[in-house]
Amino acid sequence: MTAELVRGQNHPLSRTRLEIRVSAGTPIVAVAALSDENGRTHGAEWVAHPAAHTQPGLQVSRQAAADHCLAVDLDAIPEAAHRVGVLLALPADGQSPVRFGTVAAPFVAVTGLDGAEIAGYTITGLDTESAVVALELYRRQGAWKVRAVGQGYAGGLAELLTDLGLPQAQELAGVINSAVSEGPPRSVQAPPPRTAEGGRSLRAAAPALGPDQGGTTPHGVPPMPPYGGQTPGGPAQPVPQPSAYPGGAPDPSVPARPAGAGGPIDYSHPRRQGAAPPPRTEPSDAPGQSAQPAPPVAGDATGWSMDERLYNQVWGMFEDLARTTAAYRGAVDFAESRMDKELGQVLSDPRSRLGGHGDAAREAARARHAQLVTQAREAFERDLAQLTAEAEVVEPALPPAYARWDSPVWQAYRVPTEIPMALRLGDLRLPEADRIRIPMLVRLPLERGLWIDSGRTGPSGGSFADAHAPGRLAVETAVAHAARLLAVYPAGELTVHVIDPAGSGAGPLAPLVRTGVLPAPPALGAAGVADVLTRLTQRVDLVQMAVRGGAADSLPQGFDTSRHLLIVNDFPHGFDDRAVNQLRYLADEGPAFGVHLMMVADREESSAYGPLLDPLWRSLLRLTPVPDDYLADPWVGHAWTYEPSLVPAGSQVLQHVLTQVAAARTKTT
Amino acid sequence: MTVNMTKGQAISLQKNDGGSLTAVRMGLGWQAAPRRGLFGSRTREIDLDASAVLFADKQPVDVVFFRHLVSDDGSVRHTGDNLVGGVGQGGDDEAILVDLARVPVHIDQIVFTVNSFTGQTFQEVQNAFCRLVDETNGQELARYTLAGGGQYTAQIMAKVHRSGSGWTMTALGNPANGRTFQDLMPAILPVL
Numbered sequence: 001m002t003a004e005l006v007r008g009q010n011h012p013l014s015r016t017r018l019e020i021r022v023s024a025g026t027p028i029v030a031v032a033a034l035s036d037e038n039g040r041t042h043g044a045e046w047v048a049h050p051a052a053h054t055q056p057g058l059q060v061s062r063q064a065a066a067d068h069c070l071a072v073d074l075d076a077i078p079e080a081a082h083r084v085g086v087l088l089a090l091p092a093d094g095q096s097p098v099r100f101g102t103v104a105a106p107f108v109a110v111t112g113l114d115g116a117e118i119a120g121y122t123i124t125g126l127d128t129e130s131a132v133v134a135l136e137l138y139r140r141q142g143a144w145k146v147r148a149v150g151q152g153y154a155g156g157l158a159e160l161l162t163d164l165g166l167p168q169a170q171e172l173a174g175v176i177n178s179a180v181s182e183g184p185p186r187s188v189q190a191p192p193p194r195t196a197e198g199g200r201s202l203r204a205a206a207p208a209l210g211p212d213q214g215g216t217t218p219h220g221v222p223p224m225p226p227y228g229g230q231t232p233g234g235p236a237q238p239v240p241q242p243s244a245y246p247g248g249a250p251d252p253s254v255p256a257r258p259a260g261a262g263g264p265i266d267y268s269h270p271r272r273q274g275a276a277p278p279p280r281t282e283p284s285d286a287p288g289q290s291a292q293p294a295p296p297v298a299g300d301a302t303g304w305s306m307d308e309r310l311y312n313q314v315w316g317m318f319e320d321l322a323r324t325t326a327a328y329r330g331a332v333d334f335a336e337s338r339m340d341k342e343l344g345q346v347l348s349d350p351r352s353r354l355g356g357h358g359d360a361a362r363e364a365a366r367a368r369h370a371q372l373v374t375q376a377r378e379a380f381e382r383d384l385a386q387l388t389a390e391a392e393v394v395e396p397a398l399p400p401a402y403a404r405w406d407s408p409v410w411q412a413y414r415v416p417t418e419i420p421m422a423l424r425l426g427d428l429r430l431p432e433a434d435r436i437r438i439p440m441l442v443r444l445p446l447e448r449g450l451w452i453d454s455g456r457t458g459p460s461g462g463s464f465a466d467a468h469a470p471g472r473l474a475v476e477t478a479v480a481h482a483a484r485l486l487a488v489y490p491a492g493e494l495t496v497h498v499i500d501p502a503g504s505g506a507g508p509l510a511p512l513v514r515t516g517v518l519p520a521p522p523a524l525g526a527a528g529v530a531d532v533l534t535r536l537t538q539r540v541d542l543v544q545m546a547v548r549g550g551a552a553d554s555l556p557q558g559f560d561t562s563r564h565l566l567i568v569n570d571f572p573h574g575f576d577d578r579a580v581n582q583l584r585y586l587a588d589e590g591p592a593f594g595v596h597l598m599m600v601a602d603r604e605e606s607s608a609y610g611p612l613l614d615p616l617w618r619s620l621l622r623l624t625p626v627p628d629d630y631l632a633d634p635w636v637g638h639a640w641t642y643e644p645s646l647v648p649a650g651s652q653v654l655q656h657v658l659t660q661v662a663a664a665r666t667k668t669t
Numbered sequence: 670m671t672v673n674m675t676k677g678q679a680i681s682l683q684k685n686d687g688g689s690l691t692a693v694r695m696g697l698g699w700q701a702a703p704r705r706g707l708f709g710s711r712t713r714e715i716d717l718d719a720s721a722v723l724f725a726d727k728q729p730v731d732v733v734f735f736r737h738l739v740s741d742d743g744s745v746r747h748t749g750d751n752l753v754g755g756v757g758q759g760g761d762d763e764a765i766l767v768d769l770a771r772v773p774v775h776i777d778q779i780v781f782t783v784n785s786f787t788g789q790t791f792q793e794v795q796n797a798f799c800r801l802v803d804e805t806n807g808q809e810l811a812r813y814t815l816a817g818g819g820q821y822t823a824q825i826m827a828k829v830h831r832s833g834s835g836w837t838m839t840a841l842g843n844p845a846n847g848r849t850f851q852d853l854m855p856a857i858l859p860v861l
Binding site: 335 | 731
């Protein structure tokens with residue numbers, strides 16, 4: 001993952017052999033300077049510059065250029081050096097621009113030897129400065145980090161080097177400038193080794209990149225190719241510097257680069273096949289494009305907290321999977337309709353009745369279909385591989401609220417002190433991409449009630465008959481969701497009430513009852529139903545009045561401000577008309593005033609109420625106790641298979657978690 | 670750097686190092702015509718809309734415009750409707766981003782259009798331009814000037830189509846009339 005740094009930001013470096021690529025719109029001089037822990041440069045032998053382009057562990061180019069590639073070996077630099085500064089300056093040759101304010105913002109990137117970008121930084125906001133400290137690699141507790149500095153100096157290199165405490169700063173700046181304006185020594189002008197790499201070597205149209213002109217000709221504007229596909233400073237591949245890697249380069253694995261005036265210039269990266277991603281392209285912008293996609297990282301999304309970043313990342317994966325599947329399905333559908341059309345044409349073509357003409361046409365239509373489907377599948381598999389890799393790092397990083405019940409984070413569960421941003425209700429998947437499970441995260445507090453459908457569900461519902469009655473499985477699912485909600489709220493901030501009029505859910509509800517997380521046992525019978533509903537309805541009334549009247553402070557003393565979750569099993573058994581109305585009221589008004597509803601019900605059983613209850617069902621989020629495909633994504637509208645988050649059979653995790661919740665509750669009350 | 674394309678000119682979107690362009694942006698910018706005095710409250714705002722129609726074998730399969738900002742596959746994205754244009758000259762007021770590498774394999778042409786939703790002809794628009802930009806480095810590949818155009822309310826700007834393993838852009842610049850891209854379909858079909 002490339003880090004786009006802003007000024008002052010730092011980033012860890014996992015490697016010690018690095019390349020630093022510089023792209024500017026105009027030829028500039030690149031200098032690498034070592035300094036000690038106090039930021040002081042001890043002498044000229046600590047500075048690699050065009051006149052002395054190699055120092056232990058450092059190498060820079062011998063001339064000014066719009067693109068540079070500096071080599072740094074942090075293991076090879078003197079022990080006393082604690083920082084490596086990457087300095088850029090405009091050549092003081094009378095022809096180049098005299099201030100960075102008039103040229104394009106230079107871009108610097110730290111890359112590994114394989115070209116993989118580790119961190120990038122665009123130096124913006126420069127004006128009259130003619131020299132700038134672009135980056136600083138520094139030692140911190142034995143490890144190396146890179147910091148984006150961007151400190152400019154109007155006085156040029158001389159002032160910059162003086163600031164580094166270099167004793168002979170003025171002299172050195174003069175040496176550098178004269179070396180740059182004279183160009184590199186003639187000895188490096190070896191005839192260019194010709195590379196014929198798959199036709200990707202293009203003949204430079206003008207000798208502007210020739211080493212003998214380096215620094216003296218403003219060659220920031222290389223000859224424009226006919227169609228303007230290349231700009232200086234844009235592409236990742238630095239314009240090859242003839243002297244960037246002479247013999248004795250610190251990295252022998254870098255092959256010799258083609259060089260020389262008018263010679264063929266290979267714009268491709270030496271060790272990168274295919275299209276190289278430009279440095280300013282975030283991998284997320286063009287995933288699948290880079291030959292070596294950056295390894296995915298958990299929390300690679302925007303957000304103020306890790307919680308939020310993971311939430312956004314999961315939703316990003318959800319959208320990506322929805323869209324790439326849409327692309328795949330679209331291509332396959334198109335291939336099929338085209339084949340049908342072509343086969344139809346063959347059928348209606350009189351010529352096809354004669355001989356093999358029809359067979360050949362049919363064969364061609366099928367081949368075209370197969371080819372397109374294969375291409376679509378390849379693109380799809382490429383995206384799936386990337387999402388799978390991302391899921392593999394994201395899933396283990398999820399906090400309890402987002403994690404599966406079998407995740408180790410639940411074994412290490414502690415009662416939280418803050419409400420998480422969202423809750424995982426289950427997994428979502430698509431038939432084409434069965435191996436990718438997207439966590440279904442919903443925001444907390446719940447904006448809608450939940451409806452665990454105990455009725456007969458879709459195609460996969462047939463498995464009910466085997467072991468569990470639908471009702472029992474639905475109640476178990478409800479308990480798993482309720483336990484998760486209880487666990488992710490801080491102690492005492494969520495109270496769960498249960499209505500189980502006929503007592504039919506007693507078995508599956510036992511974990512909640514036994515661990516003592518319920519303030520009262522499940523309410524039984526019509527009287528119990530009426531009692532719980534009346535209390536919660538009054539509560540909503542009261543809070544609503546207080547909030548609407550702007551008098552939230554005037555609630556009674558000791559009023560419990562926590563949220564409430566009401567689990568209703570076996571609806572509508574035990575409900576009279578009044579109770580049904582109260583329930584609808586709670587479903588509509590409750591979420592805004594801290595009362596949430598979880599219904600375990602079969603819609604068919606309440607059909608006696610007619611259309612009266614339709615709004616109730618519509619207002620609830622339907623969840624099934626078994627996998628079923630009925631949820632649509634908000635972007636493309638695929639039917640996703642939902643699978644509830646259930647506790648693995650035989651696992652004690654629910655017991656473990658609820659015991660801790662109960663213990664924390666008794667402590668706070 | 671800009672190639673000022675002429676009508677019908679085709680440019681390959683292959684970069685000269687052999688790599689293809691991966692992301693292009695069609696940018697549209699304009700400025701409303703100055704008021705002609707009279708009542709200050711009666712603005713003469715001009716709403717130009719950029720649209721992209723995705724074709725598979727000459728069949729429109731998806732469209733990205735102000736009512737459908739992202740193609741189903743996510744490869745083509747509209748940055749959002751701008752109803753009044755820019756206050757000054759310069760940046761894009763509406764843009765459509767195309768991630769060429771992710772365009773579904775069956776899509777072989779993408780046609781970019783500009784419509785005047787409020788009905789003013791291009792004669793009344795100031796500083797209107799449409800350009801194609803290499804999104805990876807901000808370099809402008811092609812630019813059209815719309816302002817001062819004739820008595821028409823729409824233009825079929827350009828098409829990007831597959832050729833070989835990469836994409837090619839052909840500048841079209843065909844004038845047309847219509848309020849949204851649907852009205853332009855008869856004018857688009859002949860250029861496919």
